[in-house]
Amino acid sequence: MDARLTSxxxxxxxxxxxxxxxxxxxxxxxxxxxxxxxRLEKAVEATGWRALRSDGASAVEAAIVAxxxxxxxxxxxxxxxxxxxxxxxxxxxxxxxxxxxxxAEATDARGLRRALVVRHNQVLAGGIGEVVPGxxxxxxxxxxxxxxxxxxxLPPDSLERWSALALVVTCAxxxxxxxxxxxxxxxxxxxxxxxxxxxxxxxxxxxxxAEGRALIEGSVSVLRHAAWAVDELPAAxxxxxxxxxxxxxxxxxxxxxxxxxxxxxxxxxxxECIVHVHLRRVLASTDLFPVRLEEIDLGFx
Amino acid sequence: MDFRDSAExxxxxxxxxxxxxxxxxxWPGQAQWHRALHTAGFFGLSWxxxxxxQALPSVYDVILDEELARALAPPRPSVGYxxxxxxxxxxxxxxxxxxxxxxxxxxxxxQGFSEPGAGSDLxxxxxxxxxxxxxxxxxxxxxxxxxxxxxxxxxxxxxxxPAAPRHRGLTAFVVSMHQAGIEQRPLRMMNGVTTEFGQVxxxxxxxPVEQMVGAPGEGWALAxxxxxxxxxxxxxxxxxxxxxxxxxxxxxxxxxxxxxLAWAAVQTEMLRLHVRRRLSERLDGVAHGxxxxxxxxxMTWVEQSVGHAALxxxxxxxxxxLGAYLYSRAQSVMGGTSQIQKNIIASRILGLGA
Numbered sequence: 001m002d003a004r005l006t007s008x009x010x011x012x013x014x015x016x017x018x019x020x021x022x023x024x025x026x027x028x029x030x031x032x033x034x035x036x037x038x039r040l041e042k043a044v045e046a047t048g049w050r051a052l053r054s055d056g057a058s059a060v061e062a063a064i065v066a067x068x069x070x071x072x073x074x075x076x077x078x079x080x081x082x083x084x085x086x087x088x089x090x091x092x093x094x095x096x097x098x099x100x101x102x103x104a105e106a107t108d109a110r111g112l113r114r115a116l117v118v119r120h121n122q123v124l125a126g127g128i129g130e131v132v133p134g135x136x137x138x139x140x141x142x143x144x145x146x147x148x149x150x151x152x153x154l155p156p157d158s159l160e161r162w163s164a165l166a167l168v169v170t171c172a173x174x175x176x177x178x179x180x181x182x183x184x185x186x187x188x189x190x191x192x193x194x195x196x197x198x199x200x201x202x203x204x205x206x207x208x209x210a211e212g213r214a215l216i217e218g219s220v221s222v223l224r225h226a227a228w229a230v231d232e233l234p235a236a237x238x239x240x241x242x243x244x245x246x247x248x249x250x251x252x253x254x255x256x257x258x259x260x261x262x263x264x265x266x267x268x269x270x271x272e273c274i275v276h277v278h279l280r281r282v283l284a285s286t287d288l289f290p291v292r293l294e295e296i297d298l299g300f301x
Numbered sequence: 302m303d304f305r306d307s308a309e310x311x312x313x314x315x316x317x318x319x320x321x322x323x324x325x326x327x328w329p330g331q332a333q334w335h336r337a338l339h340t341a342g343f344f345g346l347s348w349x350x351x352x353x354x355q356a357l358p359s360v361y362d363v364i365l366d367e368e369l370a371r372a373l374a375p376p377r378p379s380v381g382y383x384x385x386x387x388x389x390x391x392x393x394x395x396x397x398x399x400x401x402x403x404x405x406x407x408x409x410x411x412q413g414f415s416e417p418g419a420g421s422d423l424x425x426x427x428x429x430x431x432x433x434x435x436x437x438x439x440x441x442x443x444x445x446x447x448x449x450x451x452x453x454x455x456x457x458x459x460x461x462x463p464a465a466p467r468h469r470g471l472t473a474f475v476v477s478m479h480q481a482g483i484e485q486r487p488l489r490m491m492n493g494v495t496t497e498f499g500q501v502x503x504x505x506x507x508x509p510v511e512q513m514v515g516a517p518g519e520g521w522a523l524a525x526x527x528x529x530x531x532x533x534x535x536x537x538x539x540x541x542x543x544x545x546x547x548x549x550x551x552x553x554x555x556x557x558x559x560x561x562l563a564w565a566a567v568q569t570e571m572l573r574l575h576v577r578r579r580l581s582e583r584l585d586g587v588a589h590g591x592x593x594x595x596x597x598x599x600m601t602w603v604e605q606s607v608g609h610a611a612l613x614x615x616x617x618x619x620x621x622x623l624g625a626y627l628y629s630r631a632q633s634v635m636g637g638t639s640q641i642q643k644n645i646i647a648s649r650i651l652g653l654g655a
Contacts, residue, residue: 206647
């Protein structure tokens with residue numbers, strides 16, 4: 001029994017964090033910087049991480065990159081193409097650059113023209129149309145256009161594992177986004193002065209931030225197991241582990257982001273304060289492959 | 302990374318599961334349980350062999366706790382923090398004299414730290430230990446002393462140098478509970494239980510000089526070692542206790558599971574996996590630091606969510622479940638309040654200053 005990341009996984013995490021820190025948006029203003037986004041797109045494409053799964057990487061590595069990209073608010077597609085790549089790998093087909101769709105909406109679709117959608121056990125491909133407005137300021141949803149072309153059928157085990165991966169990757173993304181918000185809020189609490197001292201020295205401010213850190217630690221633990229489980233446990237157990245992780249991390253992440261807004265005071269409620277970008281990303285990743293508490297199988301192995 | 306058991310771990314798990322099966326759900330009381338676990342080689346797994354441990358990696362404790370929860374057995378005895386305190390601060394003679402009996406359960410212990418006037422501010426304690434020839438004379442009043450009524454020994458924190466700055470004047474002693482200068486007063490907790498927490502009054506009680514733990518003035522360092530371990534769910538094996546109660550509640554709930562119970566089950570699973578991660582990190586030799594406060598907060602939230610689930614299932618009519626709920630309120634106080642844990646996290650992990 002060993003829950004530690006390997007040294008290769010630690011290197012991957014550092015590399016993803018560096019890329020996101022260097023080219024991700026550092027401010028709300030940066031979200032409109034087309035040059036930055038073009039450079040980010042080129043850099044992410046060059047890593048090959050969107051094809052991690054067909055390159056043989058585990059779901060743990062996929063989750064590592066998703067978490068760091070969430071933390072750095074990476075605003076070019078990652079989770080969508082990664083999940084599409086996993087579908088292609090399972091079917092043994094090549095579909096070119098694409099993302100995934102859920103229902104009638106393609107997700108994480110910036111700059112992409114094609115999306116894969118899973119209906120029952122069928123994988124279909126379709127074109128991408130107009131942008132659909134959504135909460136997330138870092139990723140775009142768009143219409144999935146008919147007609148859809150059938151690409152193949154997923155066996156039940158494969159479908160369950162893909163579902164577990166989808167839960168894990170969106171869970172990693174929202175945990176990363178919450179970690180980013182927490183870091184911004186802790187920095188602000190160190191700098192912002194009221195009554196002649198930093199607000200972070202007041203327990204009324206520091207205690208919610210301390211709670212946020214504990215929630216992050218618990219989230220990391222439950223997510224890591226779920227990510228490992230995708231490829232290593234029987235498919236039904238992998239889905240159960242992923243649901244538990246997503247329910248826990250989504251609640252934790254929303255609380256952490258709400259604290260981050262509160263710590264910023266009035267500024268935290270303005271468009272220019274970046275923490276709402278984190279909060280919006282958390283909400284969007286919670287909604288994408290959502291899990292309700294009632295869906296958790298309470299049977300114990 | 303592999304969350305599965307290795308071949309050795311799986312063999313150990315199988316042996317332990319088989320051993321638990323022999324009890325056929327008739328579990329002995331606390332003291333007998335401790336001795337039974339130890340005699341069978343299932344207690345003190347990660348501690349040195351010379352003191353009665355098994356010298357196994359810490360992850361074996363995870364296996365033990367998971368199997369205890371699965372069998373709905375009592376948790377393992379929580380003496381790890383005393384073992385760490387005496388093991389790290391006591392000299393070799395003291396370790397050889399006291400660790401084997403503590404680990405094998407033949408001698409029972411309590412911990413005399415808190416006082417009526419010294420709770421969160423432990424360093425303000427006033428119980429005194431004054432040297433008189435070959436022994437120290439102890440006067441003072443301790444409170445929240447778990448299982449003091451059945452203890453043979455007390456690990457006591459007392460002031461030996463009233464002139465020193467308050468953190469530096471403290472020293473730890475092993476004090477016999479079987480002597481005239483000690484008076485016990487049980488505390489009745491809000492769940493009605495009188496056998497867990499006590500008050501202990503020391504009126505010219507004595508301890509021989511050789512039962513001083515570490516050097517004079519080392520008491521604060523020892524106290525920090527102890528509370529650091531006392532905070533850790535990995536050290537306490539509590540995730541098993543919560544798992545046991547959640548299983549019991551699920552079996553009573555029927556098909557309509559209240560949201561409180563589902564959330565308690567999710568949190569309990571989180572804590573189980575968190576303990577796995579923490580104990581895995583010890584394979585790197587990661588020291589116990591302020592992270593223990595993060596773990597204590599998580600553990601507290603889990604216990605209190607399980608308490609709410611107990612209330613949701615049993616209402617106020619089931620005395621055991623009501624008792625479990627009422628007891629859960631103590632978790633955010635004992636071993637350092639949640640407010641103290643948040644202060645430690647804020648200053649030592651987040652760097653927010655005081």
